[in-house]
Amino acid sequence: MTDRWQFEVPTNGTKHLPPDARYMEALSSQGYGFEAAIADLVDNSIDAGAKDVVIHFLRDADRLVSLLVIDDGKGMTEEELDVAMTVGGRRDYDAKALGMFGTGLKSASLSHASAVTVVTKTRRTRAVGRRWLMERAVNGYQCDIVDPSYAQTLIDRYSERPIVWQGTVIRWDGVKNFPQHGGGGQTDRYLHRTINRLGLQLGLCLHRFLARDDFNITIAVEDVNTGLEYMNFGVDPLDPFGYPKVGHPEYPKTFTATIPSVGDVPLHAHVWPAKSTLDEYKAVGSVLDRQGFYFYRHNRLVQAGGWNNFRQPDQYLSLARVAVDLPDTAADVFRLTVKKEGVDTSPEFADALNEAVDTEGRRFTEYIGAADAVYREARRRAGTTRKAVIGPGKGFDPSLREAMEDELPVMHGEEPISVRWQKLDNGNFFDIDREDRVIVLNQHYRSAVLGGRRGGLNDAPTVKSLMFLLLHQVFEKEYSGSREKDNLQLWQSILVAAARAELERMADDE
Structure with missing residues (x-):
């Protein structure tokens, strides 16, 4: 009776209310981090069946001019490109696709660039391109049609066999966080910091794909005047569960959380060895950030750490990590954020964790105690029973x-x-x-x-x-x-x- 009452609102027809063109500004202000934005573009490349993805920084002497993401996926027809460049454009996603909302390409790109150009080609169609220029986008959703000859030229630049090559090139111009003045080594320092962070982010969230023999991501830097490519390296997978030896002899172990609206959800519980210095452990945020749930959607890591209201972060649980592959039918229990940087879970999930058990009937809560014990024992052996302190905040690196x-x-x-x-x-x-x-x-x-x-x-x-x-x-x-x-x-x-x-x-x- 209560649910029915909620929808008993008298109406008198409908009215079409299209979004204001300024919606594009809102779309570009969703707080996309640079690394998360690039990762979203690479997701599209994976969905297109790409084997190789290149992230290419172009510089003119000391000044960075453009950033491109190139893949050898199946490419798009002109009609498919129009859908891809339409805000909220609806397309039929594959059951295992990484894309979801139809906004990632536009939102991720325009969060960091004043213009995004997409050029693409399939095996059977000519090269075509579209460009969103922010100043045109906010004036009535005016999307530029790229000249076909330039589209083919850009395709040829990244293909050894242009007649049969297929794939997509995404180009960012007017990148907002590029150094305004590259003198004094500023551009080199920016590239060093940015490429290092980007490599870690891509290596982490796409580690299951990078571990395959048939998928590679390359980050490169080229001087547009000399054609010299003086930086070119592959992104290595960064498996957050890639420890060389176990931290606890009884783990990893799989627990099952039974959620009425979803079904059985496996929880793969791991305990890292104490005092690890590996990037696979230390690259994932702070001690309090890196513990907890690691959610995957179609093998793509969409949340690295956090207890999702199950419990508070705890210094003594810094070795506890739980891998969870999200079910395709997640109902309202698991809700992925647009930027794919977190998962909102309902109280139903937290309740199920309290009842989750392994094949021997041991509860998930016992795992929490085991991870805590490993950390405390490592402290005891090191002779360091240290008193808790108020932690450092702003101003500390x-x-x-x-x-x-x-x-x-x-x-x-x-x-x-x-x-x-x-x-x-x-x-x-x-x-x-x-x-x-x-x-x-x-x-x-x-x-x-x-x-x-x-x-x-x-x-x-x-x-x-x-x-x-x-x-x-x-x-x-x-x-x-x-x-x-x-x-x-x-x-x-x-x-x-x-x-x-x-x-x-x-x-x-x-």
Whole structure:
């Protein structure tokens, strides 16, 4: 009776309300990260049956000009291309396709570029192309038709046998996060950082595909003037379950969660060995991020870590990882985000986890205890029973936060300690804001700490880590005793003297 009442609303006809052209701006503002956007394009290549995908950065001397994603998939006819370039364009997805919503190509591309051009060719059709230019897109969904001769030229550029070659080229122009000025090695530094992160992201979320013999992803950089391709390497699979030896002798083990609206869902529970330094373990976020569920949809990793309201993250569960292949008929229990970076689960899933068992009748909750025990035993053997601390927050480099959280148990539910530079009138090296949990470093000494280098939000990691180790206990106590106050004054005096000495050395060098 209640469900029926919800829909008993009198109506009087319908009215067609097409989206405003500014919807394109909203589409491009969904918070796509750069790596996630590229991964979405590669998903389309996999759906097209590609064996090889190339991610190609083009530069003109010190300036990056374009980014292209090229695949040797089956390509598209002109009609299929129009559907692909239509916002929300409906096409018949294969039962095992990675695409879902019909927005990934446009949303991912226009989140990072002012123009996206798609050129494609099948074995039996000519090369065709379309271009979304943001300024035209927001003015009535005007999509440009690419000149056929240019479309064929772009196809030929990436094919050894242009007569029979098939596939698709996606080109981004006006990429928003490319360095505006490439001088002083800025472009090289950007490429190093970006390609490293991109390789890790693609290696992780597509590791099952990359592990096959018939699929490859290559990242390359080419100078458009000289034609010199001075960087070209393949992406390696990064299996989050690729440990060389087990962390617990009884695992991995498969539990079964029975969900009434979905059926039986296998949970492949793993325990990593303690103190692992492998990228397969450490590349997945922080200690608290990397534990929990790893959801796959059609072999594509769509969530790396997280307990999905089953429990809170815990320092002692950092070795626990559970692989879950999402069922095709997920009902409303598993809802994939548009960016394929997470899965929203209903309370029905959490309830089923409490009742999940393996073939011997052992409960999934026992696995949680086993993973916890492995971590604690590793700490005991190392002789490190460390007290939990308030964790580091903004101002600390992510790799520094990760190292701290690896070594120190972190208090849960506590606002982290941040660090920032700020002008201090008292000449001290640092100040402490207990209420907002901030370590304030004196801006006057910043150049001394950085050695004259340009600063940033996460600069001076060595000094900041030392300040955290000296001061974190101050934030964990309600007040400072006389001995602690004396220590604070001691540290102030020595740090101020050191910073002033460094400033004097810098002045002498000038």
